Amino acid sequence: MSTFKIEGGFKLKGDLEPQGAxxxxxxxxxxxxxxxxxxxxxxxxxxxxxxxxxxxxxxxxxxxxxxxxxxxxxxxxxxxxxxxxxxxxxxxxxxxxxxxxxxxxxxxxxxxxxxxxxxxxxxxxxxxxxxxxxxxxxxxxxxxxxxxxxxxxxxxxxxxxxxxxxxxxxxxxxxxxxxxxxxxxxxxxxxxxxxxxxxxxxxxxxxxxxxxxxxxxxxxxxxxxxxxxxxxxxILPDMIEVGSFIGLAAMTASEINIKNVGIEHLGIIPESFRRLGIKVEQNGDDLLIKDTEHYEIDSYIDGSIMTISDAPWPGLTPDLLSVFLVVATQAKGSVLIHQKMFESRLFFVDKLIDMGAQIILCDPHRATVIGLDRKNTLRATKMVSPDIRAGIALLIAAMSAKGISTIDNIEQIDRGYENIDGRLNALGAHISRM
Missing domain, CATH: 3.65.10.10 (Enolpyruvate transferase domain)
Incomplete structure (x- = not known):
């Protein structure tokens, strides 16, 4: 079993191109x-x-x-x-x-x-x-x-x-x-x-x-x-990887240009990140993520807490809810993440709570995230990747945290993301594969 050793707190800058879906x-x-x-x-x-x-x-x-x-x-x-x-x-x-x-x-x-x-x-x-x-x-x-x-x-x-x-x-x-x-x-x-x-x-x-x-x-x-x-x-560009990169840029307050994303096939993914306050700029078939030092979650017209939930296409894919959840931890405001399809996909939040995130796991399908607005950065910790999508969410969390974190069982991440450590290190990340 392999492990990622991540030194967090570094901003990334440069171009990323998604792999095939x-x-x-x-x-x-x-x-x-x-x-x-x-x-x-x-x-x-x-x-x-x-x-x-x-x-x-x-x-x-x-x-x-x-x-x-x-x-x-x-x-x-x-x-x-x-x-x-x-x-x-x-x-x-x-x-x-x-x-x-x-x-x-x-x-x-x-x-x-x-x-x-x-x-x-x-x-x-x-x-x-x-x-x-x-x-x-x-x-x-x-x-x-x-x-x-x-x-x-x-x-x-x-x-x-x-x-x-x-x-x-x-x-x-x-x-x-x-x-x-x-x-x-x-x-x-x-x-x-x-x-x-x-x-x-x-x-x-x-x-x-x-x-x-x-x-x-x-x-x-x-x-x-x-x-x-x-x-x-x-094969189309992987929209799950595109969403992961948007979340990564926001959490690490980085400026990342995601190239050749297949914009017409992304559905509501870019707009859903904008609802978290993230600036997602479109330039042709590229997406530029920048100015994410602070981002504020929208609320409904009556002021109630917004819900982000998965749904069959053209709704939001469930594969990105883990990323939305971790990104919300450093936003300003609160959001309810509702994972309708799978009853065990939110159980990785205990690791985020250990890192200092303010999350209330309401039941197997719902979690309320109270954003910290970067007033309290996440703490480094030791983690295990339970599945592909939770694994990338934990990696994003570790890259934004102070100190050195480790993630075991990274074979789960490798199942869905090709050479993710090498690609991110080329932009300034500090990830070692052990």
């Missing part, structure tokens, strides 16, 4: 299984979770070549479905939640798919019912081996169907869409997720020959085709 990459890489022709994917973030998924595809027999940094080719013409029955696959898939999205493509192309109960962040209950209910609607048989915790699906033929998803699950929608594009007939999906990641997946599939209508909405209509061709696809 992790959440999009996991879907797009799985979609390469849908064609026997070569696909080329650009701007892939070379982070732990993505590289693990690529290793799973290699085990399946997909020919993968790294053409340049972040640019890979995939050839799934010789997939060996028997790899799914090996112990190697069981170990690889069990620790990577994104691996569940190979099920839809494998079911569509080979009539079967197996996966152990997926792992990932320990942020609360994360159901997979949406995935398998949707696949069953398309004609799949589903089985769950409770003793060994294995899911399996099989079918002789997938047929288009009408379905109303019980939740707007991004990965669930992706799995169903990837199966439906090769199903016979028309599939109608209500309450579909419509995040940019899902839009990108649909656009890639259309470029491969799929017929999908309603992209960008929560109503998708998919007319199945018999086969898909190869394509070249470029």
């Amino acid at each position: 992790k959440n999009e990459a996991l879907q797009i890489i799985c979609a390469t299984l849908l064609t026997a022709e070569q696909t080329i994917i650009e701007n892939i973030p070379e982070i732990r979770d993505v590289l693990k998924l690529i290793e799973i595809l290699k085990g399946l027999g997909v020919q993968v070549a790294r053409l340049a940094k972040g640019k890979y080719s995939f050839d799934a013409s010789k997939v060996d479905i028997n790899f799914l029955k090996t112990e190697e696959y069981a170990q690889q898939a069990a620790v990577l939640r994104g691996s569940i999205m190979i099920i839809g493509p494998l079911l569509a192309c080979f009539g079967q798919g197996f996966i152990p109960q997926p792992g990932g962040d320990k942020i609360g209950r994360r159901r997979v019912d949406t995935h398998f209910i949707g696949l069953q609607k398309l004609g799949a048989r589903f089985d769950f081996d409770r003793e060994n915790k294995w899911y399996s699906v099989s079918t002789e033929k997938l047929t288009g169907a009408y379905m109303l998803l019980d939740e707007a699950s991004v990965t669930g929608t992706a799995n169903i869409v990837m199966a439906a594009v090769l199903a016979e007939g028309t599939t109608t999906i209500y309450n579909a997720a419509c995040e940019p990641y899902l839009q990108q997946l649909c656009k890639m599939l259309v470029s491969m020959g799929a017929k999908i209508e309603g992209i960008g909405s929560n109503l998708l209509s998919i007319e199945g085709v018999s086969s898909l061709a190869g394509c070249t696809h470029r």
